[in-house]
Amino acid sequence: MKVEEQAILGRTVEALSPRLVVVKAPQPLPYGEYVAIDYIAEGKQVTALGIVSATQYAHAVPPSALKYVRPEEVPYEFYKLSEMRVYIVAELVGEEVEVPRYPIPPDSPVRLATFEELRKLYPKKKGVRLGVLDVEITKRRKEEAEEEGSELELGIEEEKDSKLGLEIEIEADKLAKHLLIAGATGSGKSNTVAILAEGLAAIGAPVVIFDVHGEYWNLAVRPKFKNEVELKVQNAVLNPWHIPxxxxxxxxxxxxxxxxxxxxxxxxxxxxxxxxxxxxxxxxxxxxxxxxxxxxxxxxxxxxxxxxxxxxxxxxxxxxxxxxxxxxxxxxxxxxxxxxxxxxxxxxxAPISLSAEPLLKNMSHGTVLVIDASLLSDEQKRWTLKLIVDELLERLKKEKGKASAVLVVEEAPLFMGKEVSHPVKESLRKFAREGRKFGGSLVVVSQRPRNLDIEAASQLQNFIFLKMVQEEDVEAVMNIADNLEENLASMIKTFPEGRALVMGEFMGKFPAVVKIDKHKGKKVGATPNLTELWRRAKEEVKTKSQHYDA
Ligand SMILES: Nc1ncnc2c1ncn2[C@@H]1O[C@H](COP(=O)(O)OP(=O)(O)OP(=O)(O)O)[C@@H](O)[C@H]1O
Ligand SMILES: [Mg+2]
Known part of the structure; x- marks a missing residue:
């Protein structure tokens, strides 16, 4: 079967609002899957496109208790049925893509959304690639390509995704409204930063990463950007001669x-x-x-x-x-x-050197400048970041219209947390407030969005939400992102690593669930393989002691 001829997977049973519809189907679909629902409204053919935001699977009618007590007496199967909630992202009416206004009638057929339909939702942009939509249809396209013995030399899984998946890009211009990347530890924040920083540098942006944990020092530029992006790492060494x-x-x-x-x-x-x-x-x-x-x-x-x-x-x-x-x-x-x-x-x-160069000396277009601050104390990190933010804003203002900078701040609550009373907080607020007029973009990375200062956070209007487990954090991001509805937010808790809800002007009119590309040149942030580490260390100890014994 051609993927564009979609089978009916289930039917709607109840529309709770124009945004939310309950669907029943013999087989469950995974969280985050994109479906299409066809119906007629005011005499027009409408296709609603939505994301599965909750999914359950149970017996259609309660089976006889005997089934569990004496299974041999009840040998037949009971009907099973999946109940899903679908969050309607948009409606296609002819060539128009519209915000949903009518509740979808019960009994409407539900099928997988096609690539063409999804493209209408997320049109191609001139921007930076973030990843692909993670949809069943990609898997089917891959199977088809294989069956046809496609001329595509399809290698590893990720390359297939890349070629056959629906590419999602962000519009870099809209980063003037800044960006919040939030997610629990290990959810893929630093990986996302690496992908974005490189993509932005490739189109000429000067990117500065304030690296609190020393996660980026051995980032290696991916082969496709080898000739376009330069990576420079600088230790955050303080030179009293350059500090006010x-x-x-x-x-x-x-x-x-x-x-x-x-x-x-x-x-x-x-x-x-x-x-x-x-x-x-x-x-x-x-x-x-x-x-x-x-x-x-x-x-x-x-x-x-x-x-x-x-x-x-x-x-x-x-x-x-x-x-x-x-x-x-x-x-x-x-x-x-x-x-x-x-x-x-x-x-x-403190790491001090009277011969150290100014921190931003190596900042330039097409370069990702990593400032490794991992050796500084928290207090020193705050002051050092303040120096950087102030200097950046001053430069941007001085060279108004010509200069620009993307500043990535990891571990944001350390600098702009609710409880922080350090001057760096005001500097960051100011950079966010005034930076947008002068070409400054702030990318704020946080594990604990609930701890972020509300005023500073309200300046951030683009979002990448990775997996978050704590209810308080999900609530916090719903407060920060005005149009993030509960039914969509609830999905965040179920994401695997590298999956994200992306929304805000840089994404366009509609939020998307994106499988973010994995940065293969990034080694440090990767969760260490402890067993491997221990095994090797133990072997080393053994070799040594054998040596001594001999
Ligand atoms: N897009 C992705 N696709 C597949 N795997 C990913 C992706 N992003 C991250 N991972 C995996 O998840 C792990 C953690 O990623 P990363 O270091 O980016 O998380 P983090 O959110 O920055 O964590 P921390 O809060 O500890 O800094 C990595 O080992 C990586 O292999
Ligand atoms: Mg990280």
Whole structure:
């Protein structure tokens, strides 16, 4: 049978609203399947297209209890029937695609939607490919292609999907309204980011990923984008020379109440940077140290690993603190010693380098710039992201109309959570609010949408919802995405990994259930295979001990 000649699978029994219809069928269809329901309204042929959003399977009439007690006496089968709920996405009336207005009459026939019909729902766009629709009809097309001994050299399953599935793209221009990617852990968020980032870079976007967990450092560009996309990874190393003085002071003295210590520190940094007018060099620092009464050649015991210039900077900064104290006379011993302790501690634990390049130096069109912040503490991550967001927005405003940037923020509740009171939150809100006018797109990734700040989240108007298990999170995304109805949202809980409900302007008028492409060049985020890890480690230990025994 040709796939376009669709068999009747079941019939409608009750329309609960124009959006929701109950269907009964001898066989259940899986969640997320697209079906078509034909009927006549006002004398016109209408085809409603919908998604199976709930599905059950039971006996049509309760079988005799004997069937379970003495099965041999009831050898015959009882009728089974599946009851499904179909969420109507749209109606086709002639060439028009319309929002459903009438409830579908009972007894209307239900069949699989055809490719042509689905194409009308999701027309091809000039954009970035996200994946394919996950529908039964793809499977049948594959079987057909195989039967016909199609000339398509069909290799692995994913390539078949790619060739025979219904491709879903997003319209990149509409990312000005930003994007929220939400899903439980392991649902496929980072994979989605990888697919999108690469696709966007391939059409020329400058993409920056703020990589909180160090998940992207060994992302490898997929072969099809080999010549178009460049991937650059940069460690989020802080260079005090490039950081605005108040922010640097906050990084070292982070306690909200310690304003006096911060004031002293700011004065010390300013003094030091003034002394280094011509730039920061080891030679210049040595001179400053001598001028401030220190000895540049003294051995530094505790931070041996650090590069020379960073050691010198630390020393000069401490001397500068003492200088400010002498010059101003208004700070007590305790304040001074606290600040000195904090500087020493900061240089021991934070990734700092006076020779590090500015964080956004490698940002450019066609490049995915991964800023690996995994070595920073949460507080440092917040400040570092604030630096990045502020600088991006400033650049966008300065080069109005010419510049653009897509900024991906993983683990968003750390930066724009309800409870967060850090200045990075306001920076992100501002970027979302003003960024759209200046070519800035924000992609927010969250495991726990319920923790997101409402105001910041309300700026996000495109959505990719992967599997979420917790009711609170599903409720939260229904609040954030105004037109996400409960009947559609309930499906999110049943998604396998990599499946997503995609909606918002970048998707077009209608939401879609998409099987997102799997990024094969992405290794780090992949759930580690622990048994394999342990087996190998154990073998190594064994080989070693054999060696010692010999
Ligand atoms: N589109 C997909 N198709 C098939 N498998 C996928 C897809 N997306 C993700 N996976 C699988 O799911 C696993 C988790 O994916 P990923 O790291 O993207 O999840 P995540 O949501 O970012 O998780 P976490 O919250 O832990 O960071 C991966 O091992 C990957 O193999
Ligand atoms: Mg992830």
């Amino acid at each position: 003085v108040p922010v640097f002071a906050h990084l070292i003295v982070s306690e909200g109440a310690a304003t006096k210590q911060r004031r002293l520190l700011r004065a010390a940094i300013r003094h030091l940077h003034n002394e280094l007018k011509d730039g920061v060099t080891a030679e210049g620092l040595r001179k400053v140290i001598e001028r401030l009464g220190g000895k540049a050649s003294e051995e530094e015991e505790d931070i041996r690993e650090t590069e020379e210039i960073t050691k010198l900077y630390r020393k000069a900064l401490i001397l500068s603190v003492r200088w400010v104290r002498r010059a101003k006379g208004s700070y007590d011993d305790k304040t001074v010693e606290n600040v000195v302790d904090k500087i020493e501690e900061f240089f021991e634990v």
